[in-house]
Amino acid sequence: MSAFVFWKGEDLILNKYFICNNIKIPFIGYGTWQLPEGCEAINCIKNAISVGYKHIDTASYYGTEESIGIAIEEMNIKRDEIFITSKVWNDDRGYDKTIKSFEKSIKKLKLNYIDLYLIHWPADINKYPDWEDINKSTWRALVDLYKSKKIKLIGVSNFKIKHLRTLIDQEIVPMVNQIEYHPGFIQSDVVDFCKENNILVEAWSPFAFGKVFKNDVLINLSKKYNRPISQICIKWCLDNNIIPLPKANSIEKMRENLDIDNFMLESDDILKINKITDKMFSGWDPSTIDF
Numbered sequence: 001m002s003a004f005v006f007w008k009g010e011d012l013i014l015n016k017y018f019i020c021n022n023i024k025i026p027f028i029g030y031g032t033w034q035l036p037e038g039c040e041a042i043n044c045i046k047n048a049i050s051v052g053y054k055h056i057d058t059a060s061y062y063g064t065e066e067s068i069g070i071a072i073e074e075m076n077i078k079r080d081e082i083f084i085t086s087k088v089w090n091d092d093r094g095y096d097k098t099i100k101s102f103e104k105s106i107k108k109l110k111l112n113y114i115d116l117y118l119i120h121w122p123a124d125i126n127k128y129p130d131w132e133d134i135n136k137s138t139w140r141a142l143v144d145l146y147k148s149k150k151i152k153l154i155g156v157s158n159f160k161i162k163h164l165r166t167l168i169d170q171e172i173v174p175m176v177n178q179i180e181y182h183p184g185f186i187q188s189d190v191v192d193f194c195k196e197n198n199i200l201v202e203a204w205s206p207f208a209f210g211k212v213f214k215n216d217v218l219i220n221l222s223k224k225y226n227r228p229i230s231q232i233c234i235k236w237c238l239d240n241n242i243i244p245l246p247k248a249n250s251i252e253k254m255r256e257n258l259d260i261d262n263f264m265l266e267s268d269d270i271l272k273i274n275k276i277t278d279k280m281f282s283g284w285d286p287s288t289i290d291f
């Protein structure tokens with residue numbers, strides 16, 4: 001059973017967590033997709049950790065696992081003070097390939113367990129007639145790795161309701177679903193289904209790849225609260241009990257994205273953001289993607 005609660009402490013944002021299956025997930029994760037390569041990536045990750053991020057999102061596909069491993073090692077971070085997510089890529093679906101891919105990831109990360117491991121994208125009926133079997137066999141690999149304590153939490157990413165339904169009758173159900181979620185694209189059907197089934201939702205591209213910064217509703221709210229749009233979006237995500245995973249290269253933006261203590265969004269404004277009609281959608285639907 002994957003129960004989670006939103007931990008409503010009075011503490012600073014950096015000390016707040018969601019609790020999922022008795023595991024603490026720090027409120028805001030640092031996204032590492034499209035970080036610059038090599039040393040620059042290592043520096044970005046070190047900067048992120050130094051300004052306070054305790055939660056880092058990666059994937060075998062991003063090419064940042066090695067840099068994260070080096071940054072954690074060089075900064076001498078205690079294992080239980082950092083929460084790391086990685087994901088199995090689409091080319092590695094199925095039981096055996098998933099296990100092999102996991103072993104490569106954990107080695108690159110230089111860890112002895114991964115906090116959260118996800119299926120990056122579901123196999124879909126449009127491309128694979130046996131999509132359900134593929135997803136189930138990938139999931140079985142995650143369950144076995146979880147049982148052998150190599151992973152603390154297991155879940156999926158980009159799963160729509162039809163994909164989730166095929167795993168909901170399994171011995172262990174997904175604990176997390178990481179989906180595209182930002183103003184204009186809130187996937188209410190998926191989020192409601194996840195909440196009904198105790199699946200914690202994480203938001204990828206909380207800034208819609210930067211498109212949110214040009215939205216008029218958000219520009220006006222930014223003026224009203226005298227806070228940057230980035231902070232309005234992060235706060236709004238958390239107010240909807242969803243974990244934001246912002247990515248930023250510069251230390252100034254990293255800091256800005258964490259600096260959300262000392263202001264509250266009014267409930268009418270949360271609803272106003274929920275109703276933004278400019279979709280700002282990436283266009284990546286698991287039924288039509290060609291990767």
Ligand SMILES: NC(=O)c1ccc[n+]([C@@H]2O[C@H](COP(=O)([O-])OP(=O)(O)OC[C@H]3O[C@@H](n4cnc5c(N)ncnc54)[C@H](OP(=O)(O)O)[C@@H]3O)[C@@H](O)[C@H]2O)c1
Pocket residue numbers: 030031032033034057058120157158178179203204205206207208209210213228230245246247248249250253254256257
């Ligand atoms: N599961 C999946 O399929 C999936 C898919 C996509 C992403 N993700 C995860 O989600 C993370 C975030 O998504 P994302 O990278 O697509 O986009 P994002 O976080 O929505 O937006 C990143 C863009 O916003 C800019 N930015 C960041 N902070 C800012 C600030 N305070 N003020 C102004 N601009 C700011 C960044 O600029 P700079 O880069 O110049 O700093 C970058 O251009 C990824 O890194 C990855 O970990 C997962």
